[in-house]
Amino acid sequence: SIKPLAAKLNSRLVVVSNRGSCTFVDSPQGIKAVPSVSGLVSAVEPVVSQEGGTWVAWGGRCGREGEFAGISVPMPENGQKYVFQEVLLTPEEVTLYYEGFNNGCLWPLCHNFVEKSVFNEEEWQAYRKVNEKYAAVLFKCAGPRDLFWVHDYHLAILPAYIRRQRPYSRVSLFWHIPFPPAEIFAVMPWAEEMLKGMLEAELIGFHSRKYVRNFLHSAEEIAGAEVDYSNETVYWSGRQLKAVAAPIGINWLDFEKLAGEGEVVRKAAQIRQEAGGEYLLLGVDRLDYTKGILERLRAIEWLLENYPQYRNRLTFLQIAVPSRTGTAAYQRLKRRIEEAVGRINGKYTENYRVPVKYLFRSLSKPDLVAHYLAADMALVTPLKDGLNLVAKEYVASNAGDVGVLLLSPFAGAAGQLKEALTANPYNPREMAARIVQGLEMPVAEKKRRLAALSKVIREQDIHWWWRKVRQSWFGDAARGKVAVSP
Numbered sequence: 001s002i003k004p005l006a007a008k009l010n011s012r013l014v015v016v017s018n019r020g021s022c023t024f025v026d027s028p029q030g031i032k033a034v035p036s037v038s039g040l041v042s043a044v045e046p047v048v049s050q051e052g053g054t055w056v057a058w059g060g061r062c063g064r065e066g067e068f069a070g071i072s073v074p075m076p077e078n079g080q081k082y083v084f085q086e087v088l089l090t091p092e093e094v095t096l097y098y099e100g101f102n103n104g105c106l107w108p109l110c111h112n113f114v115e116k117s118v119f120n121e122e123e124w125q126a127y128r129k130v131n132e133k134y135a136a137v138l139f140k141c142a143g144p145r146d147l148f149w150v151h152d153y154h155l156a157i158l159p160a161y162i163r164r165q166r167p168y169s170r171v172s173l174f175w176h177i178p179f180p181p182a183e184i185f186a187v188m189p190w191a192e193e194m195l196k197g198m199l200e201a202e203l204i205g206f207h208s209r210k211y212v213r214n215f216l217h218s219a220e221e222i223a224g225a226e227v228d229y230s231n232e233t234v235y236w237s238g239r240q241l242k243a244v245a246a247p248i249g250i251n252w253l254d255f256e257k258l259a260g261e262g263e264v265v266r267k268a269a270q271i272r273q274e275a276g277g278e279y280l281l282l283g284v285d286r287l288d289y290t291k292g293i294l295e296r297l298r299a300i301e302w303l304l305e306n307y308p309q310y311r312n313r314l315t316f317l318q319i320a321v322p323s324r325t326g327t328a329a330y331q332r333l334k335r336r337i338e339e340a341v342g343r344i345n346g347k348y349t350e351n352y353r354v355p356v357k358y359l360f361r362s363l364s365k366p367d368l369v370a371h372y373l374a375a376d377m378a379l380v381t382p383l384k385d386g387l388n389l390v391a392k393e394y395v396a397s398n399a400g401d402v403g404v405l406l407l408s409p410f411a412g413a414a415g416q417l418k419e420a421l422t423a424n425p426y427n428p429r430e431m432a433a434r435i436v437q438g439l440e441m442p443v444a445e446k447k448r449r450l451a452a453l454s455k456v457i458r459e460q461d462i463h464w465w466w467r468k469v470r471q472s473w474f475g476d477a478a479r480g481k482v483a484v485s486p
């Protein structure tokens, strides 16, 4: 365990992101906090809890024009580890900034789905305005020595707005999704301005070296900055920005502990029994087109068609967490997934036993771990994914058991989890063959692969990640040797 960085530097940590650890809902009994589900929250929450400080994020509630900051709540509710400072968006900002620019332009672009990206000037202006609004909230709740740790593509140009008023602020950005090749990023009409905003940070973190390279190329080619590739540093406007590859880790001990609890083990046995059949395959994702759920279902269909010996012996359980449910493209995808589930089950149900089970809901952590524990194999096969935490969580939950991980080479985690089976999610034939390989794998090989995967997940866990970020950010100061100048 490491001492809080902020205390060492005589400052406070201020984490800034679009969504925080919970969403606030107005109810007749007052404002209720509902935990939110996302990779960013799973990863950042343990760090903020350890460090203390403030988490500034949109709580899902709307305010009127000119109303910026909402409530400040100590978190977790009964034992303050940090303060959640809510940001309010207007309904128009939710439409233009959140659903429009973030979900409709940046998200698909960064996942290489250029044709899905919508470029709309009004949405870009809303994006700028909301980034500026966040800066105003920060200035209200943070002192001049505080450390601003900004997260993700929603707030890419916030460093510029921070610097405009507080030129000496310590600002770092972490990018949780892929950073696309420069020729893809350049397609966005505001690529140059966005990059210049990002270049105002002093450190930018990505999940892989590939994303770091893509970003450096973009900084050079699109923003015209000077780049030192060997030191992964950008020189811009008289200052330096360091880029670092720091793949996010998980708090593996939480998963291992839960997987050993009697209640969770019982629940896992019950899930297996109710699923029926010999083999249980599992998919767990936010319902998003980048996660490859539809393609995974096609692979299952291919398998049942071409390997008839597995019919009636195999169950595929897909858990999809509701996500961006207000957006038409996500509603369409949900319908298509449900159609595919119906089609496959209509065709391959035997003796009233369905091969595909599908849940559209969020689960509690113990329930999620019970599902990981119950499954013989996890199918983590996104079409593109910044990292993917589910892959790591599955391995950690099965550390004391056996299990097989099938991972897409297009998930950032593939760079770390070399002992996983891999298959191209766009190729149902290859996916089916790998699934069969996983099911027939000798137990000794399953254990060997799982042990190698566990080793990486334990060594490069959430604390390792935060250490890597803070050392890249503060160098010796993070180790307590040098004082940080204001």
Ligand code: ADQ
Pocket (backbone or CB within 6 Å): 037, 038, 039, 040, 042, 043, 176, 177, 248, 284, 285, 286, 319, 320, 321, 361, 362, 363, 364, 365, 368, 385, 386, 387, 388, 389, 390, 393
């Ligand atoms: P996400 O796209 O949200 O994250 P991912 O990394 O897989 O994707 O994280 C999902 C998280 O949600 C996991 O921690 C998982 O436990 C949780 N979860 C999933 N299904 C659940 C369910 N039914 N009930 C409860 N919890 C559930 C983004 C990027 C990723 C990157 C992360 C972190 O898109 O590529 O790995 O941020 O940087």
